[in-house]
Amino acid sequence: MFLTLFTYFSILAFIGLSLLKAYEYARMPMHGRWELYPVPKEGDGRGHYGGSYYEEYEWWNKPRKVTHAGEIVDMLKEMLFIKNLFINQRRQWWVCYSLHLGIYVLFVWTFMLFVGAVTELSGTPVAATAGVWGSLVYYVTFLAGAAGAVLLTVGAGGMFLKRMSDSTLSRYTTPQEYFNLLFLFAVAVSGLVVWSGDPGFNYGREIMMALLTFSPIQADTALTIHIILLGAVMIYIPQTKMSHYVGKYFAFHKVLWENEPNLKNSYMEEIVRDALSYKPKTGTTWSAPHINPGSASKK
Amino acid sequence: MSAKNIKPQDMGKPSEQLCKIENLMPLPAPYDKPGMEPDFKEIKEDWKKNYCATLDGFVANDALKRPETKEEEEEMIKKFLNGMEKLFLEDTNRGMLQPFMLSFEYCAKCNTCSEACHVFKSSGEAEIYRPIFRSEVLRKLYKKHKQGGSLVSRFVGGDIDINIETIMRLGELAYRCNLCRRCAQTCPLGLDNGILAREIRKIFSMEMGIAPKPLHESGTIKQLTTGSSTGITKEAFLDMIEFMEEDIYEMTGKKYKVPVDKKGADILLIHNAGEYMAWPENPAAFTIIMEEAGLDWTLSSEMIGYDNVNYGIFYDDVQGRKIGAAQLKAAKELGVRRIVIAECGHAHKASMVSQDRIMTGEDNIPRESFLPLLEGLIKKKVFKLDPSRNNFPVTLHDPCNIVRMMGIVKPQREILKAIAPQFREMTPHGVNNYCCGGGSGFAIMNSFNFTDFRNKVSSRMKFKQILDAFQDTIEDAEIPKYVCAPCSNCKGAIRDILEFYQATAKFNVHYGGLVELVVNAMVDIEKPFLEFLRDEEDMMF
Structure with a gap:
């Protein structure tokens, strides 16, 4: 029963700690504008060449033209394909994208394990030779699992080796950053070991069924190691900068693409008014003489 | 030590000069010939003694003086660490906390930003100018300060010496970035090394009272008093x-x-x-x-x-x-x-x-x-304009603050298309432009030998762009060429490079704003408005 509880705990920890991270960033005070163009949500085609509403004469009297479609497209390009790295660092992109694509595909695999578990619990077998639905679930799970495991292994291992062998990257890589990649690599390799003994991922569906029915997970040594490593990495990721899936949202949406003007009687004006009424809680201030003449005269 | 092999951890190691710029980015013709470019000036001994010349041999921050006693040194380190902590507090850094924390925490150090940085590329890729170099020094200092010299600290990257040399060099290094934020455009995570450079400047100014005099004492302080x-x-x-x-x-x-x-x-x-x-x-x-x-x-x-x-x-x-x-x-x-x-x-x-x-x-x-x-005025034909009065090669410099940071891209181009028949773009341009090299105060920072850094390193990419834009006529000194820079600071930086490389004297390259070109095209004004055209006219008579 330990493995079942541990798996539940690691899933909840991953979600909970990621949400906590997002909450910490979301509750940070309103900051000064720090946008950077192109801002893809700018309407009238401006998002493409980097223009903004400031190009309009008396811009504050003009209707604000925003295209959320442009923003979503740009966001998806970055999320799904790591566009900026592809354009600017093609050689590094291959391994980096392999790692990220591996993770995305493994999410699909996890979902397919869930579908497979529900299918089996409802009495329909999932196997290569089962009916249309059973074999479809089987093969999609197989393809996603195989592709995800290989891509993640190549990506994590490749990035580790690249960081070790590239003199510039190694100069800036901390021991923790090597450890992070090795940790992911270890999870991927332990998964490959387990998979090699059960190519159809039946063990995965059995784990999912155990989780859904809250019953003990039956695992041999290899699977036990894999489950513990996978759970540990899920607890670990949100506490490190590997949680950049959270930071990236804020960096783009709340900083680089946040150019909402503070117009009279707008909701932004309310936010600014609230922020301006803030009273410091700690009494800590900057100490330079031009800011705090009192501190200088006391000395 | 080679300029390419320096690590952030080396910032605290004693040496007369951590980095020496050796392989500047080549310039296009006619500046590809030997002797076309003035050399760096030698640094004077008393500058070395009193200021921080141990980073790269330049002194930008003329208020950053070396402490004279051990007590002063300790006080300076203490103040720096206090200031660094204040960057992370809501009460002291409300206005920048979120953007700062994101860039501080999440950098994957993929180095995508380096290729975008004109200072790094112009310097021949000297390591200390790599955008993440100074950011990483700040991260290491903070981790070391918070976690000491423990194994955990070293594991997470807190492996740097917190000493006066590190802090003095970082105070200088904060002024080797133009805050043009071109690097942030390329970051896959949307992070910004520019903001970290600016936050380091804030520690020195807002906590330690140390900022280059042209910006602070003769800048904001003077503005607020006079x-x-x-x-x-x-x-x-x-x-x-x-x-x-x-x-x-x-x-x-x-x-x-x-x-x-x-x-x-x-x-x-x-x-x-x-x-x-x-x-x-x-x-x-x-x-x-x-x-x-x-x-x-x-x-x-x-x-x-x-x-x-x-x-x-x-x-x-x-x-x-x-x-x-x-x-x-x-x-x-x-x-x-x-x-x-x-x-x-x-x-x-x-x-x-x-x-x-x-x-x-x-x-x-x-x-x-x-x-x-x-x-709008030009489109409505409020003025009678004759573009043939501006019939010489004109290129446009995009000020980072107006273009990349505000998204004003098209109006200036529409104006130029209406008044300058030989208008040509720089490469790259618009929001992908390069800084003039005078950004973030560099244009007015002329202390000691910092002008050498500006003219030969931070403005180098802009000079290259100007030369590239005029390659068809650059060596024909009879044809005037005009760099349109609708920004005072950019104009200052461009004025200095044209003078430094003698591009006006030798190749008839001029600079100025946009409105001067508009007035020069006005039919109702008889004489040329641009000074270099007036001079030409005077010579003819």
């Missing part, structure tokens, strides 16, 4: 306006009365006051445009109302806010409907973007760039 960073007082300003009216009459034969402190005017036009002193033809051209268009406008002679400069945005949030508030106060007292910012890039950003989060209600007077206003 009304302008140039030191121009109200009386001097009014005198200058009178002189300007006379100059316009001499140049054009037209008499204009410049409206000053006109209550209830539609537009308050604010210039960078440096224009009145260095390039009076620019406010003169604005006067001609505003008057010929029949606009209801005014200048202000009130405290800070006649200088749109705000160097606070380069290094100190408090100074930035004080100046911004004073500019809006001057406009409110005049009762104008809107403020129009003239040709100054950082003033555009300070006034329209940074101050957008510090005022509400009636105090929040609308502010706009002169560019859409001028574009």
Whole structure:
């Protein structure tokens, strides 16, 4: 029963700690504008060449033209394909994208394990030779699992080796950053070991069924190691900068693409008014003489 | 140590000079021949003794003096660490906490930013100018400070010496970045090394009271006490306006009365006051445009109302806010409907973007760039223009603050297309432009040998772009060429490179603003408005 509880705990920890991270960033005070163009949500085609509403004469009297479609497209390009790295660092992109694509595909695999578990619990077998639905679930799970495991292994291992062998990257890589990649690599390799003994991922569906029915997970040594490593990495990721899936949202949406003007009687004006009424809680201030003449005269 | 093999951890290691620039990026013809480029000047011994020349042999921060005693040294380190902690607190860094924390925490160190940085590329890829280098020094210092020398600290990257050398060098290194934010455009995670450079400047200024004198003592402090960073007082300003009216009459034969402190005017036009002193033809051209268009406008002679400069945005949030508030106060007292910012890039950003989060209600007077206003006037054919008067090669420099940081891209191009038949773009341009090398205060920082760094390193990419844009005519000294830079600081930096490389003297390359080109094309004005064309005409007769 330990493995079942541990798996539940690691899933909840991953979600909970990621949400906590997002909450910490979301509750940070309103900051000064720090946008950077192109801002893809700018309407009238401006998002493409980097223009903004400031190009309009008396811009504050003009209707604000925003295209959320442009923003979503740009966001998806970055999320799904790591566009900026592809354009600017093609050689590094291959391994980096392999790692990220591996993770995305493994999410699909996890979902397919869930579908497979529900299918089996409802009495329909999932196997290569089962009916249309059973074999479809089987093969999609197989393809996603195989592709995800290989891509993640190549990506994590490749990035580790690249960081070790590239003199510039190694100069800036901390021991923790090597450890992070090795940790992911270890999870991927332990998964490959387990998979090699059960190519159809039946063990995965059995784990999912155990989780859904809250019953003990039956695992041999290899699977036990894999489950513990996978759970540990899920607890670990949100506490490190590997949680950049959270930071990236804020960096783009709340900083680089946040150019909402503070117009009279707008909701932004309310936010600014609230922020301006803030009273410091700690009494800590900057100490330079031009800011705090009192501190200088006391000395 | 080779400039390419330095690590962030080396910042605290004693050496006479951590990095020596050796392989500058080559320049295109005709500057690809030996002897075309002046060498770096030798650094003087007393600069080495009193300031921090141990980073790269340049001194940018003339207020960053070496401590003379052990006590002073310890006090300086303590203040730095206190200031560093304040970057992470809501009470002391509310205005930048979220952007700062994101960039501090999440960098994957993929080095995508390096290829985008003009300083790094121009220097021949000297490691200390790599955008993540200084960011990583700050991260290491913070981790070491919070977790000491423990194994955990070293594991997470806190493996740097916290000593006076690290701190002095970091104080200098914060002024090797133009804050152009081109690096942030390429970051897959949307992070910004520019903000970290600026936050380091804040530690030194806001906690330690140390900032380059041209920005602080002769910049924001002077502006807040006299009304302008140039030191121009109200009386001097009014005198200058009178002189300007006379100059316009001499140049054009037209008499204009410049409206000053006109209550209830539609537009308050604010210039960078440096224009009145260095390039009076620019406010003169604005006067001609505003008057010929029949606009209801005014200048202000009130405290800070006649200088749109705000160097606070380069290094100190408090100074930035004080100046911004004073500019809006001057406009409110005049009762104008809107403020129009003239040709100054950082003033555009300070006034329209940074101050957008510090005022509400009636105090929040609308502010706009002169560019859409001028574009509208030209499109409506308010002026009779003859583009053939500007029939020489013209290229456009995009000021980072106006373009990359505000998204004003098209109006200036529409204007140039209407008035300059030989207009050609630089490569790259628009939001992907390169900084002039004078950004974030460099244009006015002339202490010691820092001008060498600016002219040979930070402005190098811009000079290359200018040469590339004029490759078809560069070696034909008979043909004048014009770099249009609608920003005072950029103009200053471009003026200096053209002089440093003798590009005006040898190849007839000139620079100036956009409004001067517009006035030069006005049919109603008989003589050329651009000085180099007037000189040519005088020589003919």
